[in-house]
Amino acid sequence: MPELPEVEVVRLGLAPAVSGATVVAVEVRDHRALKRHVPGTGDDGLGGHGVTLAPEAGAARAADFERRLTGLRLGTPVRRGKFLWIPVGPPAAGARVVGAGEMALLAHLGMSGQLLLRELDAAGDRHVRIRLWIEHPEHGELRIDFADQRLFGSLALDRLAAAPDGIGEVPVQALHIARDPLDPAFDDAAFVAALRRRGSGVKSLLLDQSLVSGVGNIYADEALWRARLHPETAGSVVGARKAAELLRLLRDVFAQALAEGGTSFDEQYVNVNGQAGYFAHQLHSYGRTGLPCDRCGTLIVRERFMNRSSHYCPKCQRLAKAQSAAAK
DNA sequence: CCGCCTTCCTGACAGC
DNA sequence: TGCTGTCAGGAAGGCG
DSSP states (O other): OOOHHHHHHHHHHHHHHHTTOEEEEEEESOGGGGTTOOSSSSOSOOSOTTOOOOHHHHHHHHHHHHHHHTTOEEOOOEEETTEEEEEEESOOSSSOOOOOOSEEEEEEOTTTEEEEEEOTTOOOOTTEEEEEEEEETTTEEEEEEEEESSOOOEEEEEEEEEOTTSSSEEEGGGTTSOOOTTSTTOOHHHHHHHHHHOOSBHHHHHHOTTTSOSOOHHHHHHHHHHHTOOTTOBGGGSOHHHHHHHHHHHHHHHHHHHHTTOBOSSSOOOOTTSOOOBGGGGOSSTTOTTSBOTTTOOBOEEEEETTEEEEEOTTTSOOOHHHHHHTO
16 A cells, blocks of 8 residues: 555655646546545535535536646645655746646555556556546657546545645645655654654554654554554653654654665555556564564564554563553 | 544454 | 445534
8 A cells, every 4th residue: 555655655756747738638437536626716615525425426526627627737646754745837928848837647545556657558557546648748649547546545636735844835634744754854853753742552653644644554564663663652751862763764764665666565555557556575563473573582472452453473572561561 | 634443345264 | 246335535514
């Protein structure tokens, strides 16, 4: 499932093909993949995200998306956490580089979303929900297929607004998403302080996209294994040094996964060419239930917290005594 | 503000 | 063989 490294691989693959291209046509085959798209200006906050639409409202939403996106010029893709967006603007009069547009084509891959770059005559992939035809001044015509089996992902046209910290612009729907650990403007000290203020388990804190973005279930488990932290360890009992170490290890695992093209654990994740990544071979905890810990040989266990599986080594990742007593 | 629960959705798979 | 139930999980709304 796509987390930060996987979305970054997609962004890198998309960039050369879409930057400077023009949208020739748009086809929405399933309006449920437009959950976040708000018809109209895209910034009025109306429309109710995630609300199941009446069929006629879905059709209207699809028509609005198709009409407004067609003819626009695409800029260079940007990523924050697991959100990816392409600034869009009116067709340039000259060879002006687009990037300072007011609007953006916003994508979230959810669990099974894929953005695939295909030749015009390529066969359709399974579960293609939205299709864009683009024309690039150098690369000619291409098709971008948004495929998504489980429909937790979506595309939307959204307005760009100044980021809360004043650095750059972010789509309105991603304004509450924190910077991610690979962002040069990420505030390490603020993250450490926020983590230590909270009473929740470190695992749910890592998954909280308003504290740090880009972390999903796989990389949360991997970072905690590396930091030797039990997933239910309260943020408030983690020392400042340990919290900083966790952040450093999270950066390490993200960087290593990115270098391997991401994690294709259940074959839901592929890059823009439909290829899998290779980081699954290097996972130490996620998906290794019943296999020996790579550090101490103890069998990895899997437990369910918060409707989610947590994989960890019961010997290397122990709860502090006081907390494990309190948990009983 | 905080933490926990539910909802959205499909397909793979286990069990009867 | 064919049904039913369970599971996978990101994000956001709602509730106490």
